[in-house]
Amino acid sequence: MWQPCVLVVGAGPTGLTLACDLRSRGIDAQVVDRRDGPAPTTRALGLQPRGRQILDRLGALGDLPDLSALDMKFTVFVDGRPQVCFDLDTLAGPTDDGVLRLPQTEIELRLRRRLAALGAEVRWRTEIVGAEQSPSRVTITLRTADGEQTVQADWLIGCDGAHSAVRKLVQTRFDGSAFPQTFMLADVRFSATPKHGPALYLERDQLLAVAPLPSGEWRIGATLPADHELAGGAAHPLPMPMTANPSSGELPSTSQLTFLQELFAARSGDTATRLLAPSWFSVFRINRRTASSFRRDRIFIAGDAAHLSSPLGGQGMNSGLADAFNLGWKLALVARGLADARLLDSYQAERKPATERIERATTQFTRILLGGGVLSRFLRRVVVLPMMRRPALQRWVFSGRPALRSSYRHGPLGATARRWLARAPGPGDEAPDVRCRRADGAPTSLGREIGADWGLICFGGAEADLARCAAIVQARLPGGLKSIRVLPAGTTEPLDRRAVLDPAGALQRAFHAGATTTILLRPDGYIACRAPRPDAAAISDWLDRILRLKPARCESAFERNGSRFA
Numbered sequence: 001m002w003q004p005c006v007l008v009v010g011a012g013p014t015g016l017t018l019a020c021d022l023r024s025r026g027i028d029a030q031v032v033d034r035r036d037g038p039a040p041t042t043r044a045l046g047l048q049p050r051g052r053q054i055l056d057r058l059g060a061l062g063d064l065p066d067l068s069a070l071d072m073k074f075t076v077f078v079d080g081r082p083q084v085c086f087d088l089d090t091l092a093g094p095t096d097d098g099v100l101r102l103p104q105t106e107i108e109l110r111l112r113r114r115l116a117a118l119g120a121e122v123r124w125r126t127e128i129v130g131a132e133q134s135p136s137r138v139t140i141t142l143r144t145a146d147g148e149q150t151v152q153a154d155w156l157i158g159c160d161g162a163h164s165a166v167r168k169l170v171q172t173r174f175d176g177s178a179f180p181q182t183f184m185l186a187d188v189r190f191s192a193t194p195k196h197g198p199a200l201y202l203e204r205d206q207l208l209a210v211a212p213l214p215s216g217e218w219r220i221g222a223t224l225p226a227d228h229e230l231a232g233g234a235a236h237p238l239p240m241p242m243t244a245n246p247s248s249g250e251l252p253s254t255s256q257l258t259f260l261q262e263l264f265a266a267r268s269g270d271t272a273t274r275l276l277a278p279s280w281f282s283v284f285r286i287n288r289r290t291a292s293s294f295r296r297d298r299i300f301i302a303g304d305a306a307h308l309s310s311p312l313g314g315q316g317m318n319s320g321l322a323d324a325f326n327l328g329w330k331l332a333l334v335a336r337g338l339a340d341a342r343l344l345d346s347y348q349a350e351r352k353p354a355t356e357r358i359e360r361a362t363t364q365f366t367r368i369l370l371g372g373g374v375l376s377r378f379l380r381r382v383v384v385l386p387m388m389r390r391p392a393l394q395r396w397v398f399s400g401r402p403a404l405r406s407s408y409r410h411g412p413l414g415a416t417a418r419r420w421l422a423r424a425p426g427p428g429d430e431a432p433d434v435r436c437r438r439a440d441g442a443p444t445s446l447g448r449e450i451g452a453d454w455g456l457i458c459f460g461g462a463e464a465d466l467a468r469c470a471a472i473v474q475a476r477l478p479g480g481l482k483s484i485r486v487l488p489a490g491t492t493e494p495l496d497r498r499a500v501l502d503p504a505g506a507l508q509r510a511f512h513a514g515a516t517t518t519i520l521l522r523p524d525g526y527i528a529c530r531a532p533r534p535d536a537a538a539i540s541d542w543l544d545r546i547l548r549l550k551p552a553r554c555e556s557a558f559e560r561n562g563s564r565f566a
């Protein structure tokens with residue numbers, strides 16, 4: 001019988017990220033998906049800075065930044081008049097490289113390549129149809145072309161999308177609602193570059209967005225008039241049902257194409273550009289939903305299976321990546337017997353509030369964008385868009401992403417002390433991924449240096465102090481630690497391979513670090529603990545509190561799985 005340590009259901013971005021993360025930590029994670037092969041449709045178009053960092057840390061980013069070389073400027077029109085222009089290229093933050101505009105297909109391809117390099121392939125045409133769990137394992141029933149097959153795994157993770165079978169198996173609620181509007185998306189070729197290039201057109205409560213794709217096609221997205229026949233056809237209770245899909249041979253009818261052309265011309269005012277055959281066409285309702293629970297014992301859900309938010313916020317795929325990166329290191333520690341299973345409670349405790357915050361923020365954003373009432377339209381025209389002409393505000397919204405930045409400081413692994421007034425990033429906060437230089441002068445960033453490992457960062461401090469703290473971490477967490485000494489430019493100290501240079505003091509400022517501040521980073525890039533000096537006792541206390549190691553570790557799951565893991 002097939003016995004992976006972790007069975008991941010779903011080869012979308014969430015499942016692939018989780019499988020790469022687990023395998024990079026030595027866990028036998030396998031992925032199944034009911035599709036015949038990779039999805040051909042573009043779907044999500046934006047990799048946010050956090051999603052980009054996650055792929056980078058997992059070694060899956062590859063050539064995606066080169067592929068994203070698209071026109072990043074777009075203009076927002078209200079009632080036919082240009083209101084504000086954004087250039088996403090100039091909006092990278094001080095601690096990130098900005099947004100990548102790429103279709104989801106390209107991201108999934110890079111993740112599958114990384115998974116292959118880590119020794120696994122997706123098993124397509126394999127659908128989960130049942131699961132039962134005991135205190136020590138999950139028995140899973142899969143349907144394949146050869147009939148039903150039983151698999152035993154230590155853990156089952158449902159990354160199987162909005163209609164998740166795993167979510168239904170664990171009988172968690174999926175509370176929320178759908179927006180009243182019906183949306184349509186199409187990837188099309190135009191006869192020429194559209195008159196205004198990339199643009200967003202808003203008129204009363206109707207919207208049209210036009211954006212280029214790396215393939216030379218353009219994505220158009222629009223709300224559909226409530227009385228249109230296509231709008232009636234999308235009254236599905238859950239999101240994104242495709243009415244047409246090239247892989248199934250369905251394409252919009254001639255009358256639908258004519259309708260698309262007329263809708264494009266009417267909302268953009270561009271009557272000269274002809275719309276050619278779409279390669280993908282989809283009509284859907286937007287849902288906002290969150291599962292009441294992300295876990296039942298040995299079964300977890302992540303990504304769209306656990307939460308849905310408006311795609312107008314561009315966060316759906318990215319929050320699935322963040323779920324996977326949050327769960328991966330915790331599950332690996334527990335599977336290897338290096339942490340008590342209670343650590344896994346922190347997955348839901350950290351990710352559910354974060355995804356609820358995203359859901360609220362993207363819902364607000366969508367409501368304002370769609371101008372569904374007189375007040376929303378007034379706010380949109382008189383307050384929000386005029387304010388967004390200020391470059392500083394654009395940078396704040398796009399780079400800082402205030403409402404979307406997730407901190408776990410109030411979660412179970414966050415600070416125990418009351419520190420909501422503290423400005424310095426502390427336990428449970430995302431560590432700033434600041435650019436710095438290697439000892440040989442080569443440019444790098446903190447995230448790139450640490451990858452998906454634990455990180456021990458020591459500002460100044462003696463080499464011996466850093467080594468002492470590193471030994472404490474290594475004793476509890478064998479392997480997977482990067483120790484870094486941050487030194488100012490022009491330092492006279494001999495530089496070893498653990499040193500990075502902070503020429504303009506950006507790292508020091510971003511962390512509000514003193515002369516000897518020492519910080520332990522979790523493998524997902526969040527701050528575990530910080531101390532004003534290399535304090536081995538503080539690090540040891542944090543690890544003891546979080547890992548709750550038993551004094552005598554019995555035969556670990558890792559050793560059992562290790563024998564199974566070729």
Ligand SMILES: Cc1cc2nc3c(=O)[nH]c(=O)nc-3n(C[C@H](O)[C@H](O)[C@H](O)COP(=O)(O)OP(=O)(O)OC[C@H]3O[C@@H](n4cnc5c(N)ncnc54)[C@H](O)[C@@H]3O)c2cc1C
Pocket residue numbers: 009010011012013014015032033034035039043044045046104126127128129159160161162163164165185240282284302303304305311312314315316317318320
């Ligand atoms: C039309 C459309 C446009 C979108 N636009 C955006 C956007 O602009 N920005 C954005 O951030 N997000 C967007 N999204 C959302 C984004 O695509 C999702 O958030 C993202 O795909 C979620 O990834 P996931 O891995 O959690 O789930 P999915 O990508 O849905 O992957 C789930 C996988 O599980 C498999 N599966 C399902 N059931 C089973 C089963 N029983 N057994 C085995 N396998 C199963 C499926 O075949 C699928 O491959 C869009 C989605 C759609 C459909």
